[in-house]
Amino acid sequence: MSYWLYFTNALRIIYRHRLRSFLTILGIMIGVTAVVTVIGVGAGSQHQILERVESLGADLLFIEPDAMENGGVQLEGRSSTLTVKDITAIRNLVPNIQAVSPSVYAEARVLFGSKNWISRIQGTTRDYLSLRKWDLAQGRMFTEQEEVRAKKVAVLGHSVVKALFGKQTPIGQTIRIGKTPFKVIGVLKRKGQAPGGMDQDDRVLVPLSTAKLRIIGLSKTRPGSIHYAHLRIDDKTKINESIYQIQDVLRRQHQLPDHQPDDFIINDLTEIQESMTEATRSLTFWLASVAAISLVVGGISIMNVMLVAVRERTEEIGLRRAVGATHKDIRNQFIIEATCLTTIGGLSGLILGSLLVITVANIRGFPVMITPSALILALGSAAVVGIISGLYPALLASRLDPIRALKRE
Structure with a gap:
């Protein structure tokens, strides 16, 4: 057959x-x-x-202070060991650093008219958007002059715009962060949730100097100190090498003896990915x-x-x-x-x-x-x-x- x-x-x-x-x-x-x-x-x-x-940046490094210790006992909160000078030293001494952006942050109430919203206020530099591969939906980012002069300008995330303005145009409007008025100059494109579940659109970006002076206050953090910093490496294959070099620079900056552990943490997204x-x-x-x-x-x-x-x-x-x-x-x-x-x-x-x-x-x-x-x-x-x-x-x-x-x- x-x-x-x-x-x-x-x-x-x-x-x-x-x-x-x-x-x-x-x-x-x-x-x-x-x-x-x-x-x-x-x-x-x-x-x-x-x-x-990948949207967070596979070639992105995140530096933050380590937890404070007293007599071997870990205390709540973070120490103020990381400063703008540290980030400047890294930029000058470590090769393969494409861009850096130091930041401070605080939770604060944002108000517009009769509406209010508690959001993450982030003081940073204008390089932050390019570091995080984040684009603007409307308006502009603050300028270097506005950073130097601690101008009261703000760039809002999508969640904040939705909560405060609805369908209104936020550009040019004045909001209050706490009791301080800020002019809205830009709106970030929607980013969605981070892998950890945090809403990336629930934030307000302001100049680093403005945040330290107007929102956090110099009384709560010593001059020059920051909460964390983002760094972008120009070559993904050299991330481990760059981490080692950054570690060496920070230990020398903080004058840490060989037997003492690091008072900072360097994270990259390679392991997470x-x-x-x-x-x-x-x-x-x-x-x-x-x-x-x-x-x-x-x-x-x-x-x-x-x-x-x-x-x-x-x-x-x-x-x-x-x-x-x-x-x-x-x-x-x-x-x-x-x-x-x-x-x-x-x-x-x-x-x-x-x-x-x-x-x-x-x-x-x-x-x-x-x-x-x-x-x-x-x-x-x-x-x-x-x-x-x-x-x-x-x-x-x-x-x-x-x-x-x-x-x-």
């Missing part, structure tokens, strides 16, 4: 037992749908998470493995159906053997029937799974990540399950004695 004849016979038998075939196909279709959906949604979520981490990539990859793998169990269940149902078919078609098998069909013919017929069932279920699952991935991607706002490899993997797995599931019934049918098979009926 030719393989085309095997195939047409398989389709005819599947059509003859439509209901039973449909229920068998349904099990495979659900399994393939689950695998495609999990892999597609997992890849899209991973891309979205990595995109958010690698950890998140590994976590999402592992989660997708295990979810896909769980989804693949439904393929095994579908394979068991196919084996059960094929065993029933062997019993039902015993006379047919005996008659075929009697007129010259070989063991191979009978075996191939049953294997191809099982493969056709899984192939139909697999193709249906690919279509349904792809539609589900597209739907979830549109709802969650991440790109559709349906790769050919994922589709081939799902369909190939279904085909393998079909061949394995049909192999035992096919061997059982091919080994039937034709005389006994005819007598049995």
Whole structure:
């Protein structure tokens, strides 16, 4: 018999037992749908998470003072060991530093008319936006002259604008931070949540000198001190080298003896990015493995159906053997029937799974990540399950004695 004849016979038998075939196909279709959906949604979520981490800057370093200690006991709050002079020394002595931006911050109430909002007030420099890869939606960033003269100007995040102004245009309006009036000169583009869950749009940027003088006050922090600083490296491959050099400069600036630990912390996003990539990859793998169990269940149902078919078609098998069909013919017929069932279920699952991935991607706002490899993997797995599931019934049918098979009926 030719393989085309095997195939047409398989389709005819599947059509003859439509209901039973449909229920068998349904099990495979659900399994393939689950695998495609999990892999597609997992890849899209991973891309979205990595995109958010990348938006923070994979080549960005974050320096902050270490926690204060007294007699080996860690105290609450941060010490004021980091200063503008430290950041200037890093800029001058460490190569590969593209830009730096020292910052201070405080939580304060922001008011406009009858509306008020408690937000994060961040005093920083005009380089902060380029460091964080952040763009303006409206207006402008404060100038170097406004930083030097401690001008009362502010750039608002999207969440602050929404809370205070609604649909009004904030540019040129005057808000109050505490009791101090500030002129709104710019609005930041929406950034969304950080990987840690913090709302990046809930902030007000003001010049560093203005924040220290008008909001935090020199009485609460010694002159020149800052809360943290961002630094951008011009070469991602030299991040570890730059961290070592920054550490050396800061230890010399703070005159720390060799036996004393650092009184500052240097963080980079490389480890965070690698950890998140590994976590999402592992989660997708295990979810896909769980989804693949439904393929095994579908394979068991196919084996059960094929065993029933062997019993039902015993006379047919005996008659075929009697007129010259070989063991191979009978075996191939049953294997191809099982493969056709899984192939139909697999193709249906690919279509349904792809539609589900597209739907979830549109709802969650991440790109559709349906790769050919994922589709081939799902369909190939279904085909393998079909061949394995049909192999035992096919061997059982091919080994039937034709005389006994005819007598049995």
